[in-house]
Amino acid sequence: MGLDYALVHVKFTIPLAGFLTVTAKPFLTSLDLVRIAFLVVVAVTATIPWDSYLIRTGVWTYPPDGVLGWSLFDIPVEELFFFVVQTYITSLMYILCNKPVLLAQYLDTPSTRKAWVQRAKTAGQIALVAATAFGGYLIKQNGAGTYTGLILTWACPFLLITWSMTGEILLTLPWTSTLLPILAPTFYLWVVDELSLSQGIWTIEDKTKLQSQLFGQLDLEEALFFLISNTLVAFGIAAFDKAVAVCDAFPNKFPQPSDTLPIMSLLEARVLPASQYDMKRITGIKEAVERLRKKSRSFYLASSVFPGRIRMDLTLLYSYCRLADDLIDNAESPKEALDWISKLKGHLDSVYCAPKAANAQDFVRANFPPSAHSALELLPSHIVSAEPLYALLEGFRTDVEFTAERESPIREESDLQLYAARVASTIGEMCLDIVFHHTGHKDNRPLLYTAAKEMGIALQYVNIARDVAVDAAMGRVYLPQTWLEEEGLTAADVLAQPSGPKVERMRKRLLGKAFERYRSSRGSMDLIPGEAKGPMVVAVESYMEIGRVLAEGGLRVEGKATVPAWRRIGVVWKTLVKA
Numbered sequence: 001m002g003l004d005y006a007l008v009h010v011k012f013t014i015p016l017a018g019f020l021t022v023t024a025k026p027f028l029t030s031l032d033l034v035r036i037a038f039l040v041v042v043a044v045t046a047t048i049p050w051d052s053y054l055i056r057t058g059v060w061t062y063p064p065d066g067v068l069g070w071s072l073f074d075i076p077v078e079e080l081f082f083f084v085v086q087t088y089i090t091s092l093m094y095i096l097c098n099k100p101v102l103l104a105q106y107l108d109t110p111s112t113r114k115a116w117v118q119r120a121k122t123a124g125q126i127a128l129v130a131a132t133a134f135g136g137y138l139i140k141q142n143g144a145g146t147y148t149g150l151i152l153t154w155a156c157p158f159l160l161i162t163w164s165m166t167g168e169i170l171l172t173l174p175w176t177s178t179l180l181p182i183l184a185p186t187f188y189l190w191v192v193d194e195l196s197l198s199q200g201i202w203t204i205e206d207k208t209k210l211q212s213q214l215f216g217q218l219d220l221e222e223a224l225f226f227l228i229s230n231t232l233v234a235f236g237i238a239a240f241d242k243a244v245a246v247c248d249a250f251p252n253k254f255p256q257p258s259d260t261l262p263i264m265s266l267l268e269a270r271v272l273p274a275s276q277y278d279m280k281r282i283t284g285i286k287e288a289v290e291r292l293r294k295k296s297r298s299f300y301l302a303s304s305v306f307p308g309r310i311r312m313d314l315t316l317l318y319s320y321c322r323l324a325d326d327l328i329d330n331a332e333s334p335k336e337a338l339d340w341i342s343k344l345k346g347h348l349d350s351v352y353c354a355p356k357a358a359n360a361q362d363f364v365r366a367n368f369p370p371s372a373h374s375a376l377e378l379l380p381s382h383i384v385s386a387e388p389l390y391a392l393l394e395g396f397r398t399d400v401e402f403t404a405e406r407e408s409p410i411r412e413e414s415d416l417q418l419y420a421a422r423v424a425s426t427i428g429e430m431c432l433d434i435v436f437h438h439t440g441h442k443d444n445r446p447l448l449y450t451a452a453k454e455m456g457i458a459l460q461y462v463n464i465a466r467d468v469a470v471d472a473a474m475g476r477v478y479l480p481q482t483w484l485e486e487e488g489l490t491a492a493d494v495l496a497q498p499s500g501p502k503v504e505r506m507r508k509r510l511l512g513k514a515f516e517r518y519r520s521s522r523g524s525m526d527l528i529p530g531e532a533k534g535p536m537v538v539a540v541e542s543y544m545e546i547g548r549v550l551a552e553g554g555l556r557v558e559g560k561a562t563v564p565a566w567r568r569i570g571v572v573w574k575t576l577v578k579a
Ligand SMILES: CC(C)=CCC/C(C)=C/CC/C(C)=C/CC/C(C)=C/COP(=O)(O)OP(=O)(O)O
Pocket: 295, 296, 297, 298, 299, 322, 423, 424, 425, 427, 428, 429, 431, 432, 448, 449, 451, 452, 453, 455, 456, 459, 460, 461, 463, 521, 522, 524, 525, 528, 536, 539, 540
């Protein structure tokens, strides 16, 4: 009996698993825990017979004075723990690295797939069949290649199955979501192996190994084993994730969202032929994600912590609001901008007032450019109520008045409040519509809607305080006329010079009002139901952080400057820890 192998865990695997647990815990949903548990069970079950065979046939051995002595099917308990902890570490890494990605946008059908993706997927399948066959050949030779052969014949069939299920997604995901979570733990385990296991805690018999080392004393087989087993874990979760993405992307086919763990729906989603995917919806989701990514760093980051379907609907809602705003802001003349507002109203009428949905689609096709179609057609109008959307368009009318009228439309502070209520309280309300719809909760609704409206105003005030110069460049001064007068300024002065001590004073004043409203509504957020609470707080805190940096006197560079990336991620983490 000895402690050497156990000490490897104490020194290397457990600290890493602990560190990852603490880092990842705030981001994990209950579905993530199921993912990890599922993978650990599958990995341990699949590895036990293989490992037991290797030990019993003497491919590798453990010196009795290096292990505790307890075993299952001849596998030392430390080794069993290795399967668990390695799978746990790699799954956690994979889940963390995939948080920023909304997977549904990567779904495709054979007919929409890019030719290189299809070719690479087929090449991968052929390579895996060949590797399995080669493994069989090496085993048959019963020589130095035996251990390599055993690794290949054990892992490649599993890899072939999961690759065939998800290869097209794995090929198109960013490398930070695929290669990184495979290679980072692999490299770590290589180093652990080199540092400690090479001291003879286990030994691969000379007869059955190639006798070449990747570096130091790290046998090639050992390096291959870690690489291939981590790839198995990643491909396994990817296969699980694809079912989740399909289930969440097509609510018409799968009414229950994935986070309620509808086992049958997930199985059906898993086997639904890709040719039946609604690609119009997938393309629309992809465009919406892109719009969010390009236009709002704060909300893009915050969106990554929402559970599946809420995240999708919030992204689609953002896409609609942003598209409407852009159509109006980018219009060549006030007349064109007002035309867009009436067309957008016409669209809402056709969605909410007309009896048939077909009308809405015809209206969109006849009145809007193709780049606007998906954002309009995928507005989750069966979830969000009509009033806030009409009010939002009224808010956009105020933006047009800056160029259409000679007088600023924001005369008093109450005008500013009304404007913020129209363009931002409405968003808060609609966010809640989506949360209530997906969580099914009904408690505290009036109180939460009141708080959401307040919070919307707070965020809008921060937005205006940040963008004084950006807005001035568009000919807009949202600071109330009465405030300007108190400072002895006119709107024309601010348009000409959107900085200086007087502007700074008004910026601070506006931020003060933003934080007052934030403080009055923040407490109610604890009543937001379920797994939406943490992410909603994240969205609000990420945006208010801009206000905090501004109040500290940061963001001196005028323009679209925001909070540094490390600080934004820190806010997300801290917020989720507390939520
Ligand atoms: C308080 C309770 C119960 C819930 C909170 C409800 C929420 C989330 C309220 C906030 C609503 C919200 C997100 C308003 C949008 C305000 C805003 C300033 C949007 C600016 O959007 P962009 O201009 O696209 O973003 P950037 O400023 O990042 O470019």
